[in-house]
Amino acid sequence: MDLATAAALGKFIGAGLAAIGSGAAAIGVGNVAGNFLAGALRNPSAAGSQTATLFIGLAFAEALGIFSFLVALLLMFAV
Amino acid sequence: MTTTTTTTEAAAEVAHETAKAGMPQLDFSTFPNQIFWLVVTLLVIYFVLSRIALPRIGGVLAQRAGAITSDLSAAEELKQKAIAAEKAYNDALVKARAEAAKIVAEAKTGIQQDLAVATAKADAEIAAKSAESEKAISEIRAGAVEAVKEVAQNTAKELVAALGGSDDAKAVAAAVSARLKG
Amino acid sequence: MKRKTDVAGEAQSEGGLAFHPLDQFQVQPLFGHGPIEWYTITNVTLWLALAAVAIIFVFVVGSSARKMIPTRLQSVGEVAYSFVHNMVEDVAGHDGAKYFPLIMTLFVFILFANMLGLLPGSFTPTTHIAVTAVLGFGVFLFVTLLGLYKHGLHFLGLFWMSDAPLVLRPIIAVIEVISYFVRPVSHSIRLAGNIMAGHAVMKVFAAFAPMILISGIGVLVTPVSILAITAIYALEVLVAFIQAYVFTILTCVYLKDALHPGH
Numbered sequence: 001m002d003l004a005t006a007a008a009l010g011k012f013i014g015a016g017l018a019a020i021g022s023g024a025a026a027i028g029v030g031n032v033a034g035n036f037l038a039g040a041l042r043n044p045s046a047a048g049s050q051t052a053t054l055f056i057g058l059a060f061a062e063a064l065g066i067f068s069f070l071v072a073l074l075l076m077f078a079v
Numbered sequence: 080m081t082t083t084t085t086t087t088e089a090a091a092e093v094a095h096e097t098a099k100a101g102m103p104q105l106d107f108s109t110f111p112n113q114i115f116w117l118v119v120t121l122l123v124i125y126f127v128l129s130r131i132a133l134p135r136i137g138g139v140l141a142q143r144a145g146a147i148t149s150d151l152s153a154a155e156e157l158k159q160k161a162i163a164a165e166k167a168y169n170d171a172l173v174k175a176r177a178e179a180a181k182i183v184a185e186a187k188t189g190i191q192q193d194l195a196v197a198t199a200k201a202d203a204e205i206a207a208k209s210a211e212s213e214k215a216i217s218e219i220r221a222g223a224v225e226a227v228k229e230v231a232q233n234t235a236k237e238l239v240a241a242l243g244g245s246d247d248a249k250a251v252a253a254a255v256s257a258r259l260k261g
Numbered sequence: 262m263k264r265k266t267d268v269a270g271e272a273q274s275e276g277g278l279a280f281h282p283l284d285q286f287q288v289q290p291l292f293g294h295g296p297i298e299w300y301t302i303t304n305v306t307l308w309l310a311l312a313a314v315a316i317i318f319v320f321v322v323g324s325s326a327r328k329m330i331p332t333r334l335q336s337v338g339e340v341a342y343s344f345v346h347n348m349v350e351d352v353a354g355h356d357g358a359k360y361f362p363l364i365m366t367l368f369v370f371i372l373f374a375n376m377l378g379l380l381p382g383s384f385t386p387t388t389h390i391a392v393t394a395v396l397g398f399g400v401f402l403f404v405t406l407l408g409l410y411k412h413g414l415h416f417l418g419l420f421w422m423s424d425a426p427l428v429l430r431p432i433i434a435v436i437e438v439i440s441y442f443v444r445p446v447s448h449s450i451r452l453a454g455n456i457m458a459g460h461a462v463m464k465v466f467a468a469f470a471p472m473i474l475i476s477g478i479g480v481l482v483t484p485v486s487i488l489a490i491t492a493i494y495a496l497e498v499l500v501a502f503i504q505a506y507v508f509t510i511l512t513c514v515y516l517k518d519a520l521h522p523g524h
Binding site for chain 3: 052055056058059060062063066067069070073077
């Protein structure tokens with residue numbers, strides 16, 4: 001196994017590892033949405049005013065998953 | 080042997096790919112171009128929106144909101160008017176009813192008074208008539224008794240005379256009277 | 262265009278699947294093959310211009326009749342207007358309404374660029390870090406300068422939690438400063454990353470779709486990948502809207518911080 005092959009191998013393994021982060025972000029997004037739903041069902045009258053907060057929370061949780069996706073992309077195509 | 084060639088080929092392909100493309104997002108030579116056109120586009124959109132589109136849409140929305148509020152207030156006014164009219168109608172109805180009841184009661188009392196007067200008059204008339212007729216009846220009765228008495232005395236005198244008794248008229252009359260009384 | 266035919270040729274000659282999920286993001290000159298200078302008319306220019314034309318069509322042509330009872334196109338513009346206007350007023354407060362045209366520009370631009378990018382064969386400007394970074398850092402600079410201009414040094418109170426214990430305040434301040442400067446990075450990468458990820462995933466599934474021409478397993482793979490493309494496409498329509506919404510509402514949140522730094 002020469003150096004170029006090892007580098008290619010490492011890149012793909014690294015990209016695969018980085019993609020785990022997307023799964024973790026999925027857990028986070030599910031958490032946010034699930035807790036929002038639980039709260040909204042307890043107090044439906046307050047739910048409408050909090051949808052903006054929900055989306056902000058979702059966006060923050062998802063952004064971190066996107067970062068790991070970006071790392072994977074960088075490893076695959078840019079390194 | 081085959082495996083090594085394929086892996087090297089793959090690696091070579093990857094290297095080739097990276098050299099040729101990489102991530103287009105990280106090709107910094109295209110950045111000035113993208114940024115320039117983006118800024119141009121944003122400026123165009125901003126000026127179109129802020130000078131033409133947004134004031135126009137905002138105006139339409141405000142106009143519609145105004146129309147809706149004025150329509151609503153007009154409707155409210157009409158509703159109040161309708162309520163007032165209904166109230167006036169009900170008041171008038173109640174008043175008319177009271178008036179009618181009053182008139183009926185007045186008429187009733189009037190009729191009753193007339194009726195009482197007429198009844199009293201009739202009663203009085205009837206009483207007078209009955210008194211008169213009673214008087215007539217008692218006169219007739221008295222006349223009849225007298226006549227009976229006379230007839231009896233005469234008959235008795237005649238009977239006495241016929242039987243050959245004395246014709247003492249006075250004694251006969253007294254005896255008849257005594258019998259009639261007895 | 263030329264590159265795509267190259268790729269197809271390669272795939273056929275090799276007899277395998279061709280995975281080039283990032284080729285769709287290539288910036289190319291529209292005319293000729295010269296180097297890309299800052300003024301070159303490229304596919305980026307084309308799709309930015311199409312977004313601008315679509316926006317002008319909906320918001321200017323659509324509302325030109327100023328009807329009391331709106332036509333469909335006019336009500337689209339009105340719904341977008343009240344949607345963003347309510348967002349600005351709810352999040353940034355009443356004095357944020359002054360910046361409504363700016364925020365509306367961001368929202369409609371991102372929304373239309375995302376949506377037009379979903380047309381098959383199109384180019385999506387918002388997948389490019391260069392574009393979203395200009396948006397994100399533009400918002401960041403605008404908001405920071407606005408805050409400094411409106412409140413002077415008092416604006417720095419944003420980082421100094423006066424209700425935290427005194428010992429913790431410097432640490433919190435450091436964290437706050439870092440998180441403040443990370444804002445534009447996450448703000449721009451979120452948008453580009455989301456849209457890029459969706460497009461790349463669709464392209465990967467699309468690469469599986471011609472499997473039926475290559476091997477027997479394709480009987481199974483091709484329908485599944487076509488179904489997957491359909492599902493991902495529907496998700497991407499949602500994401501295109503949500504990302505525009507999220508970008509806009511975060512801009513409003515940052516604007517609120519600049520207008521009312523005292524939390």
